[in-house]
Amino acid sequence: MTLDASPPPADAASEARIVTSEPEAGGADRGRRGLAISIVNWWLIIAAGIVFFLLMVFAGLNIGAALLGFAGITSVVWLVGSLERPQQAAVSVGAGRIGRWPDSGLRTGLDAIDQPCVLVDATGITRHVNPEGVVRFAGLRTGFPLSFGLRTTVVLDAFTRLAAGGGPETVEWTERVPTERWFRAVLTPIRLPIVRETDPGPAPDFVLLRIIDRTEAYLVERMRVDFIANASHELRTPLASLIGFVETLQGPARDDPNARAKFLAIMLDQANRMKRLIDDLLSLSRVEMKAHVRPDTPLDLAVTCRHVVDALGPVAAEAGVSIETDITSEAAVVLGDRDELVQVISNLIENAIKYGGEARRVRLGLRRESLPQRGAQVVIEVQDWGPGIAIEHVPRLTERFYRAGNAQSREKKGTGLGLAIVKHILARHRGQLKIDSEVGRGSTFQVRLEAAATSV
Ligand SMILES: Nc1ncnc2c1ncn2[C@@H]1O[C@H](COP(=O)(O)OP(=O)(O)OP(=O)(O)O)[C@@H](O)[C@H]1O
Ligand SMILES: [Mg+2]
Secondary structure: OOOOOOOOOOOOOHHHHHHHOOOHHHHHHHHHHHHHHHHHHHHHHHHHHHHHHHHHHHOOOOHHHHHHHHHHHHHHHHHHHHHHHHHHHOOOOOOOOOOOOOOHHHHHHHHOOOOOEEEEEOOOEEEEEOHHHHHHOOOOOOOOEHHHHOOOHHHHHHHHHHHOOOOOEEEEEEEOOOOOEEEEEEEEEEOOHHHHOOOOOOOOOEEEEEEEEOHHHHHHHHHHHHHHHHHHHHHHHHHHHHHHHHHHHHOOOOOOHHHHHHHHHHHHHHHHHHHHHHHHHHHHHHHHHOOOOOOOOEEEHHHHHHHHHHHHHHHHHHHOOEEEEEEOOOOOEEEOOHHHHHHHHHHHHHHHHHHOHHHOEEEEEEEEEEEOOOEEEEEEEEEEOOOOOOOOOHHHOOOOOOOOOHHHHHHOOOOOOHHHHHHHHHHHOOOEEEEEEEOOOEEEEEEEEEEOOOOO
16 A cells, blocks of 8 residues: 555545544544543533532422432433543544544553654554654644655655554664754554454554654764774784784894894884773773762862873973973862873873974963852863864864874874873863864863862
8 A cells, every 4th residue: 555645535434524524633632622521521410419409408499300400411411421432432434444533542642652653544644743753853743644744765665564454663764954863763553442343454543653763872882883993993003013023023034133123112112002002991991980970089289280290201301392380379179080180181291292393392280260150160271382283173182083183193102092081081070171272373271170169
């Protein structure tokens, strides 16, 4: 069967009229209206009881007449209520394939689901969209063909198969506009027992479409796959080089002392690179494991900064770079993990040394700042006067394995994990990283952390 994109036929047979003669909004509201009528029924019965009681007390109506009148009104109300019930069932029996409306129970059930759900009848007309569906897929409208709101061929084809009597199906698709999103739809045929008795045909009464937005899960999965691919690649490169040199030393260079010394130096270098990479990966996974626990040890960052500058003295000296410090004498206490914050400051200073170019100068600033909305903060700034970073790279610098100048970074023995670790550590400390960089003028990496009230 093909998907019928036209509205339900107007000349449908008798039962069909019960279903389709109602305007769309009325059909959609029928369950609620049925419920309202039954509540009204009860109120009518109670009101009639009160009126007859008052008539008995104040107007002297005899008890027999009062009971008779009350019984009469109750019967009429029940009769009206029972006439309403078959309408609420909203089914067509033996009238050919025409649209059906879901009863209020079915709709209420779908409304309670926190995923977009759409109920489509076998003719392809949307009969109910739950609130989540209305919010997420504005095009899906009750009373209109499914194809008007969802133009995805895989879904419409699957629907056609289900409407022809096929079993449940799951389909997936990607939308590229306005942003890339991944969806999965689970289509399930629904057959109403009451209809089955009179209409045993293969077609379902409704097809339920449950739409699942898989974008987040997909991106996490893609990141995981990319991460493993990147990590393997980064490890494989030095490993391949090590194997190559070992083979050379076993073979052609076996008896060449000069070549041996040279190759061993390169091998040591490659082995150290692998060690750095593994250390960084372990560090990253350690920080990730503790991501939800905010550190609570008071720590004076002025002391930590001086310690890092002292520790990096030999590295800076080897690179011919001088580290200038501008450290406040005010209290700069934060609640933090000392080792992790040492890692943050070291990473930023090492980057400034590595990528700071010919200026041979790095500044480490530490100050306290009080902002009206945010309260007191401790600000660390690491500045260099190097070549700077092109604007398109800046937002991606904290991604794992991302390097702005790939060749230059590799040459500087960078793994591309340093700033990813910085980002994760700061997230755990509820801190922020801001990068200001201008090509030709240099870069400033700013870290902001909430100042602690306590002193160390
Ligand atoms: N101060 C800077 N000036 C210019 N480029 C920088 C600076 N800091 C970082 N970058 C760029 O950002 C990239 C990512 O830095 P990150 O610290 O994450 O990795 P890395 O330094 O290459 O490796 P690792 O820190 O793990 O040894 C670097 O490869 C470099 O291209
Ligand atoms: Mg780095």
